Amino acid sequence: xxxxxxxxxxxxxxxxxxxxxxxxxxxxxxxxxxxxxxxxxxxxxxxxxxxxxxxxxxxxxxxxxxxxxxxxxxxxxxxxxxxxxxxxxxxxxxxxxxxxxxxxxxxxxxxxxxxxxxxxxxxxxxxxxxxxxxxxxxxxxxxxxxxxxxxxxxxxxxxxxxxxxxxxxxxxxxxxxxxxxxxxxxxxxxxxxxxxxxxxxxxxxxxxxxxxxxxxxxxxxxxxxxxxxxxxxxxxxxxxxxxxxxxxxxxxxxxxxxxxxxxxxxxxxxxxxxxxxxxxxxxxxxxxxxx
Amino acid sequence: xxxxxxxxxxxxxxxxxxxxxxxxxxxxxxxxxxxxxxxxxxxxxxxxxxxxxxxxxxxxxxxxxxxxxxxxxxxxxxxxxxxxxxxxxxxxxxxxxxxxxxxxxxxxxxxxxxxxxxxxxxxxxxxxxxxxxxxxxxxxxxxxxxxxxxxxxxxxxxxxxxxxxxxxxxxxxxxxxxxxxxxxxxxxxxxxxxxxxxxxxxxxxxxxxxxxxxxxxxxxxxxxxxxxxxxxxxxxxxxxxxxxxxxxxxxxxxxxxxxxxxxxxxxxxxxxxxxxxxxxx
Amino acid sequence: xxxxxxxxxxxxxxxxxxxxxxxxxxxxxxxxxxxxxxxxxxxxxxxxxxxxxxxxxxxxxxxxxxxxxxxxxxxxxxxxxxxxxxxxxxxxxxxxxxxxxxxxxxxxxxxxxxxxxxxxxxxxxxxxxxxxxxxxxxxxxxxxxxxxxxxxxxxxxxxxxxxxxxxxxxxxxxxxxxxxxxxxxxxxxxxxxxxxxxxxxxxxxxxxxxxxxxxxxxxxxxxxxxxxxxxxxxxxxxxxxxxxxxxxxxxxxxxxxxxxxxxxxxxxx
Numbered sequence: 101x102x103x104x105x106x107x108x109x110x111x112x113x114x115x116x117x118x119x120x121x122x123x124x125x126x127x128x129x130x131x132x133x134x135x136x137x138x139x140x141x142x143x144x145x146x147x148x149x150x151x152x153x154x155x156x157x158x159x160x161x162x163x164x165x166x167x168x169x170x171x172x173x174x175x176x177x178x179x180x181x182x183x184x185x186x187x188x189x190x191x192x193x194x195x196x197x198x199x200x201x202x203x204x205x206x207x208x209x210x211x212x213x214x215x216x217x218x219x220x221x222x223x224x225x226x227x228x229x230x231x232x233x234x235x236x237x238x239x240x241x242x243x244x245x246x247x248x249x250x251x252x253x254x255x256x257x258x259x260x261x262x263x264x265x266x267x268x269x270x271x272x273x274x275x276x277x278x279x280x281x282x283x284x285x286x287x288x289x290x291x292x293x294x295x296x297x298x299x300x301x302x303x304x305x306x307x308x309x310x311x312x313x314x315x316x317x318x319x320x321x322x323x324x325x326x327x328x329x330x331x332x333x334x335x336x337x338x339x340x341x342x343x344x345x346x347x348x349x350x351x352x353x354x355x356x357x358x359x360x361x362x363x364x365x366x367x368x369x370x371x372x373x374x375x376x377x378x379x380x381x382x383x384x385x386x387x388x389x390x391x
Numbered sequence: 392x393x394x395x396x397x398x399x400x401x402x403x404x405x406x407x408x409x410x411x412x413x414x415x416x417x418x419x420x421x422x423x424x425x426x427x428x429x430x431x432x433x434x435x436x437x438x439x440x441x442x443x444x445x446x447x448x449x450x451x452x453x454x455x456x457x458x459x460x461x462x463x464x465x466x467x468x469x470x471x472x473x474x475x476x477x478x479x480x481x482x483x484x485x486x487x488x489x490x491x492x493x494x495x496x497x498x499x500x501x502x503x504x505x506x507x508x509x510x511x512x513x514x515x516x517x518x519x520x521x522x523x524x525x526x527x528x529x530x531x532x533x534x535x536x537x538x539x540x541x542x543x544x545x546x547x548x549x550x551x552x553x554x555x556x557x558x559x560x561x562x563x564x565x566x567x568x569x570x571x572x573x574x575x576x577x578x579x580x581x582x583x584x585x586x587x588x589x590x591x592x593x594x595x596x597x598x599x600x601x602x603x604x605x606x607x608x609x610x611x612x613x614x615x616x617x618x619x620x621x622x623x624x625x626x627x628x629x630x631x632x633x634x635x636x637x638x639x640x641x642x643x644x645x646x647x648x649x650x651x652x653x654x655x656x657x658x659x660x661x662x663x664x665x666x667x668x669x670x671x672x
Numbered sequence: 673x674x675x676x677x678x679x680x681x682x683x684x685x686x687x688x689x690x691x692x693x694x695x696x697x698x699x700x701x702x703x704x705x706x707x708x709x710x711x712x713x714x715x716x717x718x719x720x721x722x723x724x725x726x727x728x729x730x731x732x733x734x735x736x737x738x739x740x741x742x743x744x745x746x747x748x749x750x751x752x753x754x755x756x757x758x759x760x761x762x763x764x765x766x767x768x769x770x771x772x773x774x775x776x777x778x779x780x781x782x783x784x785x786x787x788x789x790x791x792x793x794x795x796x797x798x799x800x801x802x803x804x805x806x807x808x809x810x811x812x813x814x815x816x817x818x819x820x821x822x823x824x825x826x827x828x829x830x831x832x833x834x835x836x837x838x839x840x841x842x843x844x845x846x847x848x849x850x851x852x853x854x855x856x857x858x859x860x861x862x863x864x865x866x867x868x869x870x871x872x873x874x875x876x877x878x879x880x881x882x883x884x885x886x887x888x889x890x891x892x893x894x895x896x897x898x899x900x901x902x903x904x905x906x907x908x909x910x911x912x913x914x915x916x917x918x919x920x921x922x923x924x925x926x927x928x929x930x931x932x933x934x935x936x937x938x939x940x941x
Contacts (some may be wrong), residue, residue: 215651
């Protein structure tokens with residue numbers, strides 16, 4: 101019997117070590133990214149980095165505002181496109197869909213979530229870029245809009261899944277009460293279910309935004325990679341992530357440019373961490389609402 | 392009356408939105424299929440690339456993907472399942488479990504390019520002497536870090552799915568905790584764990600950004616873990632980005648897509664079996 | 673569970689068998705994407721004749737190639753531009769071997785109205801700097817010109833800028849592409865685009881513009897009547913030795929130069 105307990109303790113200790121790994125990795129990531137990026141601020145001030153709009157490594161200029169603006173525009177566009185469509189589809193799945201439709205649409209969404217980002221990128225490079233050029237009559241389809249469109253497609257599964265979950269979590273009482281008052285399906289959905297599912301849906305949108313800001317491959321192929329500050333959805337641009345991808349190959353290790361690229365990575369890293377914390381809080385709050 | 396029309400219109404809109412999703416999926420898949428099927432063949436999958444990737448096959452990339460995913464799993468499966476075992480069997484809910492879970496969720500949210508920067512600085516530079524620098528080993532480990540949260544999460548769900556009653560029976564018969572875990576809990580959780588592992592394989596094989604800085608487009612079969620190679624995803628990126636050969640690019644994309652579809656199908660079969668088992672109770 | 677462990681062990685054993693430190697390839701050449709097709713094809717043919725040798729070819733641009741060979745991370749750096757004074761002073765032992773002749777062609781889409789035109793260097797400069805933004809200013813339709821350029825470390829870009837731009841910056845609205853193939857892809861897919869590539873990249877999908885009436889060709893490059901000519905180099909630390917030397921000698925031989933021509937570039941006679 102004594103031997104059993106010792107074995108148990110040993111295994112327990114080993115497994116505890118394993119469990120700590122996730123935390124250790126997270127801390128290591130923070131450590132290495134900061135180690136790679138912070139030295140930049142010995143040469144360039146935080147203000148110049150965040151607000152400057154000239155990025156010329158050869159001349160020692162590291163203003164990243166055009167990348168930040170491009171990233172925000174791309175994300176904003178993606179959310180604008182995907183949220184109406186995503187919530188509608190979630191409502192469809194939660195309330196309207198007959199079982200045969202559910203058995204087609206749900207696996208389709210899971211499949212969409214599993215398609216590699218580079219494949220979305222290649223699709224966008226050829227189909228979406230030309231679509232934008234022709235439909236909007238611009239000289240080149242490599243635009244923020246093209247990136248927004250493909251990102252919207254990529255984040256749809258997240259928005260649909262989480263919204264569907266949230267709507268389905270609303271207690272039946274709310275629905276029954278609404279019908280009892282004589283409301284139609286749509287009125288019930290619009291005035292009762294969706295608002296009740298609100299925090300959960302918003303949590304999903306925030307999570308999706310985090311995914312969009314962090315996405316690289318699909319964006320870099322279609323956004324044009326232009327050093328100028330984008331003037332709107334139909335301009336080309338360069339996001340934080342695509343800048344890192346394109347310039348890392350030629351940056352000398354541990355040079356200021358190298359540091360600057362790591363700092364470009366810090367921005368989505370911090371933003372995404374904040375967004376996932378916000379989103380988890382919202383999800384817990386929405387689940388607690390109906391307890 | 393007005394509300395009835397609105398109701399009907401709204402329902403039509405909702406059906407349309409679902410249809411739109413299906414159409415989007417079909418156009419992406421269809422596009423890859425139509426453009427890739429021309430070059431697809433057994434020799435395409437087994438041949439070496441020739442003539443600067445304009446002809447021949449993509450064998451190095453396929454091998455690279457296999458190796459990298461294998462390394463990722465070799466790291467993440469034991470650590471991930473081990474963490475799940477710890478969380479469910481060895482620890483009561485409390486501060487420690489919360490910290491572990493939050494770390495895992497946070498890790499899951501880290502953008503893929505940040506993993507790329509991390510992998511670059513840790514494996515390619517800092518641990519250069521142990522990993523061989525920009526090698527398949529570095530790429531595999533970086534991906535392993537990335538899929539760890541998924542394995543932890545799915546394994547934990549799987550283990551919690553084993554009814555507490557079964558554990559109690561086992562203890563009641565005099566079995567130790569380790570014996571219970573080995574004979575009751577793990578076997579019961581295997582379908583769920585396996586599903587999680589396959590899900591992670593799908594994620595690992597489809598990622599590009601985390602490993603883009605540690606691969607090299609060599610038209611040679613990777614000779615060792617410490618040497619560099621490339622994967623289906625990174626090869627696809629280079630072929631498309633540098634305009635080398637759209638034909639081969641589509642073939643690569645189709646191959647990648649077939650892998651994903653197969654994994655997806657396997658997952659669905661497992662999930663069906665899982666729910667059947669749960670129903671039997 | 674047991675089966676899984678056995679499988680894992682097997683896998684590790686298999687891999688430890690082929691575990692050996694060092695890179696997968698015996699010789700690595702990195703750098704210019706212009707030179708890349710020549711080197712890639714040559715390394716393929718060379719490996720067929722010498723199966724025990726494996727050669728790796730990477731892109732990354734001339735700047736990256738020069739840096740990597742200076743650092744010693746690769747044996748040969750490929751470049752489509754001359755070494756800068758800075759690079760020469762930091763690494764005085766860098767040795768340059770010319771392996772082909774090339775020129776920079778200014779290219780447009782075949783359906784672009786400029787495809788039959790002739791431009792002066794000044795006009796080209798004005799187009800790329802953004803001074804001229806619309807085709808109508810060149811006698812064409814009222815459409816915006818989409819300028820496509822290479823990335824920062826590109827040898828082609830630096831040669832283009834030094835031979836054409838004359839210290840004027842290329843417009844910051846220009847789309848940046850990381851390789852010659854990407855410029856070709858973009859220009860062939862967009863009627864409004866204009867870019868620059870090496871002569872080996874001219875296939876039917878893009879059309880070169882005549883400069884002062886002269887189209888880029890083997891004759892005009894050798895005669896130096898086409899103004900944007902340049903050499904393509906392989907760079908080593910010191911005179912090439914060993915495998916690097918054999919490979920470079922191979923490229924300079926008749927077989928190698930035949931490959932240069934097959935790739936659309938010009939052999940050195």
